[in-house]
Amino acid sequence: MRLYVPHGLLLMVVLLFPDTNCFRICSYNIPQFNTAKSSDYNIIHTLTQVLTRCDVSLLMGVQELAALKPLLAALNRYSEKYTYEPVSSKALGTDPKNLEHYTFIYRTQTVNLTGEHQYQSADFVRPPFAVRFQSNKTHVPDFVLIPLHSEPTKAVQEIDKLYDVFMEVYEKWENQNVMFLGDFHAGCAYVTRADKKDIRLFSNTSFSWLISDRMDTTVTDQMDCPYDRMVVYGTSFLQQIKPFSANVFNPIKTFKLQPSWLVKVSDHYPLEVELKSSVTLPHASPLYFLLLILHFLYLTL
Structure with missing residues (x-):
């Protein structure tokens, strides 16, 4: 029979x-994320849907650290398997009315926070806040994530200066497994094709841009720009990236949302990329x- x-x-x-052994890194610019915005249940629900897919998430636009409290409560209620913790920079910016914290939210069961470093330089409006992680779930033993939310009119200069940030972080931790991520404003009028020759992260072939110029990271139909990016250094770290996993994540399609609603959360789409799993076949x-x-x-x- x-x-x-x-x-x-x-x-x-x-x-x-699906494969539960993947390790996903995400990046999301959430403009003006303050206590007023985080008091909206629907916004928190949408963010929870997005962020519970990720082992580590970079959030930009966090104006008040108190705004993270309802988000973390929702994340930890939503998932029985994982506990989420934040690590944030100090308030950054030149306008006292528009300061922001770089914030990483991570699963304590899959990744450990092992280091923090605030870059100090007047070359940036919001200087990068480097964070070092270790995970037994990934082939790469430890890695560094460095965010940038650039000032649009200074995008070319700030992206170029990320090379100096890389050198400082490498000398501090002797770790070449570095990923830059965030809203670089790296497209359209802010960064043109001609500008690339003035940006060392473009001209130096040791850096790989995971999000291409053809990817639109904006929600509205009025724009088609690859503002948000992910960039990794060296072949060693690049080889630990799951092929074709670097993408713009579209909550509108996945969660059946209206574009007019999503722009209340953010006018940017989240980015995501997966690292290869260290889980061997017997533990699958x-x-x-x-x-x-x-x-x-x-x-x-």
């Missing part, structure tokens, strides 16, 4: 239960083995 296990069922199970998900057995029985019985 032949056991009947429809291919459609196998496909459905795979789609419903039991579901994986169940699917293998079912598929084997289907082919042989």
Whole structure:
């Protein structure tokens, strides 16, 4: 007797239960994220849907650290498997009425915070805040994430100065596994093709831009700009990036949201990228083995 296990069922199970062993890094610019904005349940719900997909998330636009409290409460209620913790920079900026904190929210079960470093320079309106992480879930043992929310009119100069940030961080931690991420304003009128020759992260081929010039990271139809970016240094770290995993994540399509609603959260889309998992086959998900057995029985019985 032949056991009947429809291919459609196998496909459905795979789609419903994706690989849980991936390690995802995300970046999201949330303008004017203050206590007034975080008091909106619907905004917190949308952010929770986005951020619970990620092991580490960079948030930009955080104006008040108190605004993180309801977000963290929602994240920790939403997930029984993970606990989320934040690490934030001091308030950064030149306008006292528009200061921002770089904030990383991370899963304590999958990643450990091992270092922080605030870059000091007048070359940036919001100087980068480097954070070092270690994870047993990834092939790369530890890595450094360096955010930038550039001042639009200074985008070319600030992106170029990230090279100096890299050198300082490397000398401090002797770690070349570095990723720059954030809202660089690296496109359209702020950074043109001609400007790239003046940016060392473009001219130095040791840096790989994971988000291309063709990717639109803005929500509204009025713009089509690759403002938000992810950049990694060196082939060693690049080889630990899951191929084709660097993308612009679209909550409108995934969560069936209206564009007019999403712009209340942000006029930017989140970015995401996955690091290769360190999980070996014997430790893989039991579901994986169940699917293998079912598929084997289907082919042989």
